[in-house]
Amino acid sequence: MWLRRTTILFQLNYKAETDFNLLCDIIRGSLGSGEFFINKAIGWALRQYARSDPKAVRKFVLETDLHPLSRREAMKHL
Numbered sequence: 001m002w003l004r005r006t007t008i009l010f011q012l013n014y015k016a017e018t019d020f021n022l023l024c025d026i027i028r029g030s031l032g033s034g035e036f037f038i039n040k041a042i043g044w045a046l047r048q049y050a051r052s053d054p055k056a057v058r059k060f061v062l063e064t065d066l067h068p069l070s071r072r073e074a075m076k077h078l
Helices: 002-009 012-017 020-030 036-049 054-063 068-074
Strands: none
Touching: 002 020, 002 036, 012 036, 020 036, 036 054, 036 068, 054 068
């Protein structure tokens, strides 16, 4: 679980240089997780990237069946 969480969070500081397609693929691989720390990490990573590309994050969130916690965190500042 911690390794999966780390793979979601490792791009946090890349900002505009984040590989958003890779991040989305990693998130899709974690969908359906009931683990709080995974769902929080998904929201955190998306929220952070939304500062660089809010349209892409909004589109991904609307098209993806995210856990409510992840969705809420991702959309916090949009």
